[in-house]
Amino acid sequence: MKLSSILLQIIGKMHGERSKNAALYILRGKKSGQTLSDVKYFNLKPYFSILPKVEVEEYEEAIHLLQKEHLIEIKDQLVFITEIGFEQLQQLPSTHFKGWSYRGKELLFFRRLSLVVQTVSNIKNGNRSFLPIESDRTIQIFVKRFFMNRPLADPEFARQIGKELIKAIVQSGMSEEQKLIFAYRLTGYKNAAMTYDQLSIELKRSPSSIRLLFLESLHRLLPIVEHKKEFPIMSSIAADIRIVEDLTESATATKKLYLQGLTMEEIAAKRNLKLSTIEDHFVEMAIHDERFPIHSFVTERDVQAVRLKMKELQTKRLRVLKDEFQALSYFQLRLILSINTGGQDD
Structure with a gap:
């Protein structure tokens, strides 16, 4: 089992949709809104936080090895898996990581x-x-x-x-x-x-x-x-080892205030956090709660329009979708993406 093999599996799922560092953030278990969303978007829960201390040098070496063997290629900062890479991917033995369930x-x-x-x-x-x-x-x-x-x-x-x-x-x-x-x-x-x-x-x-x-x-x-x-x-x-709460601790605190009736701006002020951070928390909430009131933030018409465009273009890239729906904010698009994906439990 090699780091390069794990990377090939992750890149295979994100094929052409993310930059090369996206996989690094997943392996490290970065708690940013983008990384947490990617984990759900691309069904990468098994690999989340399995190598929290992996060095950049070791990661870059593994990426270079995949490039050298023509298994991946980088175009416009995006990482693609090659035809040879897909063939290699099919031959890799299955893994049994449950990173999301334990996170270290x-x-x-x-x-x-x-x-x-x-x-x-x-x-x-x-x-x-x-x-x-x-x-x-x-x-x-x-x-x-x-x-x-x-x-x-x-x-x-x-x-x-x-x-x-x-x-x-x-x-x-x-x-x-x-x-x-x-x-x-x-x-x-x-x-x-x-x-x-x-x-x-x-x-x-x-x-x-x-x-x-x-x-x-x-x-x-x-x-x-x-x-x-x-x-x-x-x-x-093994008592209390499995993570039972999908939300990060900070997102959980935001959720409690939201349920008390506070707006996003009020929550940001009360918690002394940037509004963008609170938006990250709301995307987390939307990802993990099927009852999240998404229509308080975006219309059903927009949801369906974005979904159709995603299917037409075969992409989950925010920048591409933003060009198609300039009236929608990145936050609204991320919310729509969050309810448009399934995901593994582990």
């Missing part, structure tokens, strides 16, 4: 799990004085509470954790390589976790490939253990 919190789950495994492993071997793998106080407190009223010193408890984890891993459908990476990333008694760089040398893969494989393994594992009676321990560790 899958790593919080693993950090909790790592400290639980380290603690149980050391206690089982009679070592009560060890340096915790996690220095984050929030995670330490979570794990301490997790162990409350649980038989930490009982060897059977340690075996139960192991049984649950192994069963969940098997059910998750991870590849053998992913199982190996997952195991090596855990810390046990006198056994430190391996870094991505160390695993890269061990498995003869790039660090970014190791990172992607590991992340996908977590996205495979979490849906298995969440809220299932057969995994009581794992589901406790």
Whole structure:
């Protein structure tokens, strides 16, 4: 699994509609109105925020590789997938990312799990004085509470954790390589976790490939253990990891004020934010709420006209649509786009 392969899948969906950096913003989980809209417009929820710390240099290198292999081309700042690229895309194995559902919190789950495994492993071997793998106080407190009223010193408890984890891993459908990476990333008694760089040398893969494989393994594992009676321990560790609110925190605050009867201008003033930011929030609301009152902002006639033009021109580019409907604002066009698209849940 390579970054370039992930990019090819993203670019394949946005084919000719966005600039090359649009995919970077999706991978990083940028919370701008445009990126959040693109995630929904192009059904890219699986890839949202899967690489929040990806460097520009690494991203550019992957883009250059795709260009060098003639899989993509850039024209007028827009990225297109070539015929060869489409052929390559059909041959890529399916991925199982659920970026939108976790948005980085899958790593919080693993950090909790790592400290639980380290603690149980050391206690089982009679070592009560060890340096915790996690220095984050929030995670330490979570794990301490997790162990409350649980038989930490009982060897059977340690075996139960192991049984649950192994069963969940098997059910998750991870590849053998992913199982190996997952195991090596855990810390046990006198056994430190391996870094991505160390695993890269061990498995003869790039660090970014190791990172992607590991992340996908977590996205495979979490849906298995969440809220299932057969995994009581794992589901406790996974508590509150899945994102249940589609709206960003700031958009949620805006929505509350809107429901109280405030206008967009009043909300902007009250929250000391730019009107354009509030517009972003309203587009978010329209994307995720089928009951959003879009006709308070644009007529049904305009909605249908824009939809027909989108179909005729086969485009979702705002600039193109703006040229066709100069009387409509970019905000109104984005609202229409937001209710004109379906999307995956993950």
